[in-house]
Amino acid sequence: MDLEEAFQTVGEFGRHQKRMVTVLIFLQVYMAFQSMLIVLVGAVPEYYKQPVTEAGDTTKGVTFTVDVSSIVTEWSLVKEDAYKVSLAGSLFFAGVLIGNVLFGPLSDKIGRKPVFLTGLFFEVLFGYGTALAPSYEIFALSRLLVGLMNGGMALVCFVLTQEYVGKSYWAMTGTLTNMTFAVGICLFAALGYCVRPWRSLATAANCPGLLLFLLCVTLPESPRWLYSQGHTKQAEDILQYFAVRNGKGRIPIKLRRTVSTCTPDGSSPGVFQLVTHPVLRRRTLVLMYVWYVCSLVYYGLTLNASEDEGNRYLSVAMYGLVELPAYPLCMYFINKQWAGRRKSLAVFLAFAGVSCMLTMFVPVSGTVLNATSLALVGKLMVSAAFNIVYVYTSELYPTVIRNAGLGVCSMSCRVGGILAPFVPSMRSLHASLPFMVFCLSGLSASCLGLLLPETLNKPSAETLDELSSPIYQRILEPQVHLLEEKHLSDNNEADSD
Known part of the structure; x- marks a missing residue:
């Protein structure tokens, strides 16, 4: 049978697929936290300059008018160093750009699941590096690495929400994914209002990623990717597993054999x-x-x-x-x-x-x-x-x-x-x-x-x-x-x- 016919047989959006997609959709909240982190941890409070005398030399120091915890107040990123706040945000999005390019083709070649889990694991790891950074240089490097993992992992996550379900539900799962990202932005504002110290905020924003990683470990490989690569038997096994978990019993699935996915020169x-x-x-x-x-x-x-x-x-x-x-x-x-x-x-x-x-x-x-x-x-x-x-x-x-x-x-x-x-x-x-x-x-x-x-x-x-x-x-x-x-x-x- 055709792959779409197989999804209609086992359930295009059964209860088991709903559980898997729900985990992936909630992951958008974590991605929103990481994307918007610099907006609050890089807050610039009002300040004024005052003369400071050190070793006989008088210079103008900086005094902040309000008690705000941010990378600006901790590392005095004002005046000639003010650009470093924007630079940290730019490094994150530069990492996202690189991750988009690297992770996409990689997941097409070796599979969705290994690339997705690897990206999520290292994003969580580098996210804690952001919270513990002893200097601005380490902070900026951690944002670049978090962006690298975020860009690639988010891409594969979106594709998985599509490939776990029948094509008639692609629009719905894609829309829910993007909507949850917007909700995540709102939740991050509430989290930032409750957790003011920037290191505590960075840690709290990263914790959902650790929980969701543990939930994602049990997710199967995409049956669509397996089928497209000629691994028909493995795709049939996963679809049969979907049928069992959807309450339809062990339905026999026999997929039509795919033609070769290689190009004329023999490469993938x-x-x-x-x-x-x-x-x-x-x-x-x-x-x-x-x-x-x-x-x-x-x-x-x-x-x-x-x-x-x-x-x-x-x-x-x-x-x-x-x-x-x-x-x-x-x-x-x-x-x-x-x-x-x-x-x-x-x-x-x-x-x-x-x-x-x-x-x-x-x-x-x-x-x-x-x-x-x-x-x-x-x-x-x-x-x-x-x-x-x-x-x-x-x-x-x-x-x-x-x-x-x-x-x-x-x-x-x-x-x-x-x-x-x-x-x-x-x-x-x-x-x-x-x-x-x-x-x-x-x-x-x-x-x-x-x-x-x-x-x-x-x-x-x-x-x-x-x-x-x-x-x-x-x-x-x-x-x-x-x-x-x-x-x-x-x-x-x-x-x-």
């Missing part, structure tokens, strides 16, 4: 196939630009929406809360036949771009319709687009190269995040130029996204050979058998006459 599919394969090359170029624009517009609007000063814990919470309505909104649209993945992605990106454009024509504050409210609406739209592009990308790539494709796309996403803070500097040329950049980027990505094929209610490809026409191979093949049977029955009737 890898990142190079994203360039050489004509279908993959076209999809990858479009997706990389869409991911880049999602990140550029998202962080650009975030910078505009966070200009108001206020309680930093409330600001962090709002950073996550504003994203929550986007996920049920996009889940509704992407599962409708008249909208689907492709049109929904294009519309949300277009609305995000239009929101940026309208921001240039309304007052900054003082009215209900102001720049801040439009920026938040734009962030809502681009958050929905971000969620769709995660689900959409995983459906556009075959199983044998899915993680590699996601890794390359996520890498372009990080490039957009790195460049976003520099766009506001264009105000020196013209006040509206930054928002015009975000507007044109959103609209252009919306148009390019329409070049991608629709994947709603379409079978997913497992190997590169199925990529060219998976629908023809999986849907028309039974029709050929029906035509053959009809032809035989007609011949029998003719002979009897």
Whole structure:
């Protein structure tokens, strides 16, 4: 039988799969803690300079006006050392970028589970290194290593939430994963409010990772990855285990043998196939630009929406809360036949771009319709687009190269995040130029996204050979058998006459 038929037999989203996916989804809370850690541990309280006399020399020392525990107050990261706070945050995201590129192809070659567990283990280990860092240099290095593990592990975690269930549930599990990350941002704000010392906060934020690692050790390998690599017997055993744990008994599963997943030169599919394969090359170029624009517009609007000063814990919470309505909104649209993945992605990106454009024509504050409210609406739209592009990308790539494709796309996403803070500097040329950049980027990505094929209610490809026409191979093949049977029955009737 086909792999999707096997999932329908054992249960596309049975109780056992719900338990596994729940553990992976809760892992998003831990990832959010690590991603937002620098926002609170790098808090810069108000300070003033005063003369300090040492050994006959008078210099200006720094005195903080409030008692705040952060890396800034512990290592005096002010004045000429103030850049080190931003540098630590940049090192984390640089590590995420590298992890996206390295872990994706690696998990496609040696398996999801070993790469996932290794990344999670070392992220927890380096996370405790952050809390115990004796100097800024060790702290910065630990953030780079945590980002490296976080980027790769998060990618494989997302793919596992898709590959443990039937394809009809991919949109739901992907949406719940991204929604939980936003909830994690809110929970981190509450944790930071309760735990003020930065070392205690770093330790408390890292503890959920240790618990979740112990729960993840028992997770099985992805049956989709096993099937795509030709390990049909192991995939059948895992699917039978799913059936037993779902309460359906030991159902006999006999999967159709897969064709070879090797390229003509005998090697396994890898990142190079994203360039050489004509279908993959076209999809990858479009997706990389869409991911880049999602990140550029998202962080650009975030910078505009966070200009108001206020309680930093409330600001962090709002950073996550504003994203929550986007996920049920996009889940509704992407599962409708008249909208689907492709049109929904294009519309949300277009609305995000239009929101940026309208921001240039309304007052900054003082009215209900102001720049801040439009920026938040734009962030809502681009958050929905971000969620769709995660689900959409995983459906556009075959199983044998899915993680590699996601890794390359996520890498372009990080490039957009790195460049976003520099766009506001264009105000020196013209006040509206930054928002015009975000507007044109959103609209252009919306148009390019329409070049991608629709994947709603379409079978997913497992190997590169199925990529060219998976629908023809999986849907028309039974029709050929029906035509053959009809032809035989007609011949029998003719002979009897």
